[in-house]
Amino acid sequence: MTSVLITIGRGTGTPIKQQLYDQIRKKIIKGELAFGDKLPSSRELADELHISRNLIVEVYEQLVSEGYLETKAGSGTYVAKGAYLERSFDSDEYSVFGEHLVAEEDVIDFRSGIPALDMFPRKTWGFIARRVYRDAPPEVFGYRHPEGEFILRHTLSQYLSRTRGVKCHPDQLIITSGATQAFGLIARLLGSRNSEVVIEDPVTHEIQTIFSSAGFRFHPVPVDDYGMKTEHISAQNPAFIFVTPSHQFPLGGVLTIQRRIQLIHFARQTGCYIVEDDYDSEFxxxxxxxxxxxxxxxxxxxxxxxxxKILSPALRLGYLILPPDLTKKCRDLKWFSDLHSSTFEQLVLAQFMKEGHLEKHISKMKKIYRKRREKLIDCLNKRFSNKVSIHGDSTGLHLVAEFKGITFSDETMRNIDAHRVKVYPVELHTIQKSAHSNKIILGYGNLGLEQIEEGIARLESVLKYSY
Structure with missing residues (x-):
């Protein structure tokens, strides 16, 4: 009979039966209990651990049913053949997700696109959520419509008409699991027509990845302080045009009305669509x-x-507004993708908007973000004087800083990381390289005023040696 070292922790919150099962199973998988090893009888192990024999019997029976153990009449219980899994690491000591689960201490991260996570309106959201869960009819707990809940689509269409000048019927709206899913749906929706996309350069790397993985070729068009330079478009028959007209990412320009009209004329002439990403223009x-x-x-x-950007990335709520001739096919694609987005998050959001909380939250956050933006600009000017230029309209949750005489090379970025501050080169988002090697993106939405000041001080301590 093989000795089995089992420890039972009382008061740990984990049932004794579960502790026993987990330990024996793990020892078999790791090879500490090998094929043919005989386990103690249920009576012997119960006496040793001072627990009920019935618990031991139940655990043994469970492990037999799963194939880890086998019983031999009149002989006992043995480890079954083929239950050992050879490993190159110990799963208890290593996790592939570990680096993402624990934030680095004392690192000041100027990542763009992250709102003030500590300012999420938890109390109001939670109050509405409890009410929605309490009062929802039974059918809401079942499978729902791929385009999303009508109450949210109706409320959202009214809100966007009032605040963004959008013209649409609720039936043209499709609720998505964040903007990322919306981009994926667009790639599938418009991808069969042509493989070329007219796209801003630079543009967020995430967009490039989504569209390139769908098989698209890029026709990059440079941008300036007024958005996409439409006179540089030479594509003959693109699948679509991708723009961020209200706040170009990452350089921050606003597309002029003349260029907007030029893009619309081009789309009409070629029969393609314009995909407008309006990611943070509320601020x-x-x-x-x-x-x-x-x-x-x-x-x-x-x-x-x-x-x-308005509330929280964790909600995973975005939306598409489509021309009528595209809505049916896009609904089908959404259904094939994930049936529908979270029903209850939609219902809570709809009530949150209907009761005026969203606009109150935006108004409140605009004041906070304005102060953080002003603090960031002040720190940059104080630390770098005439060696830095600020790019970007006063919108959104980031700005771009251009440094004279600095190239944000791999070595420079390693030195910055070593000083426990994270900044993001514009070059990460360029299609045609080297035009923006002296610019970095600085997000300020999720940083306090003291963090901003300390982060820029750390940045100066690295860059002052590069001039």
Whole structure:
């Protein structure tokens, strides 16, 4: 009979039966109990551990049913053949996800696109959520419609009409699992027509990855302080045009009305669509938010929005507004993708909007983000004086800093990382390389004023040796 070292922790919160099962199973998989080893009888092990014999019997029976153990009449219980799994690492000591689960201590991360996570309106959201769960009819707990809940689509269409100049019927709206799913749906929806996409350069690397993995070739068009330089478009018959007209990512320009009209004329002439990503234009710190392109030509523009920047990425709620001739096919694609987005998150969001909480939250956050933006600009000017230029309209959750005489090479970035500060080169998002090697993206949405000041101080301690 093989000795089995089992330890039982009382008061740990894990049932004794579960502890016993886990330990024996793990020892078999790891080879500590090998094929043919005989286990103690249930009576012997119960006496040793001072627990009920019935628990031992139940665990042995479970392990026999799963193939880990086998019984021999009149002989006892043995480890079955083939239950050992050879491993190159110990799963208890190593996790492939470990580096993502624990945030690095004392690292100041200027990642863009992250809102103030500590400012999520938990109390109001939780109150509405409890009410929605309590009052929802039984059918809401079943499978729902791929395009999303009508109450959210109706509320959202009214909100976007009032705040962004969108023109649509609720039936043109499809609720998605964040903007990322919306991009994937667009790639499948428009991908059969042609493999070429007219796209801004630079543009977020995530977009490039989604579209290139779908088989698209890029026709990159450079941008300036007024968005995409439309005079550089030479594509003959693209699948679609991708733009961020209200706040170009990452350089921050606003597409002029002249260029918007030129894009619409081009789309009409070639029969393609314009895909408008309106990712963070709610947060404009001077004047009113810039109107969207979709309102100029709802038949030619596909509009994408998200609540990840307004509220939280964890909600995974975004939306598509489609020309009527594309809605049916896109609904089908959404159904094939995941049936539908989370019903209860949609219902909570709809009530959150209907009761006016969203606009109150945006108004509150605009004041906070404006202060953080001003603090960041002040710190950059204080630390780098005339060696830095700020790019980007006063919108959104990031800005771009251009440094004279600096190239953000791999070595420079390693030195910055070593000082426990994270910044992001614009070059990461370029298609045609080397035009923006002296620029970095600095997100400020999820950083406090003291963190911003300390982060720029750390950045200066690295870059001052590069001039």
């Amino acid at each position: 404009r710190y001077h004047g009113t938010p810039v109107s969207c392109m979709q309102g100029l030509d709802p038949e030619r523009v596909v509009y994408i929005g998200t609540f990840s």
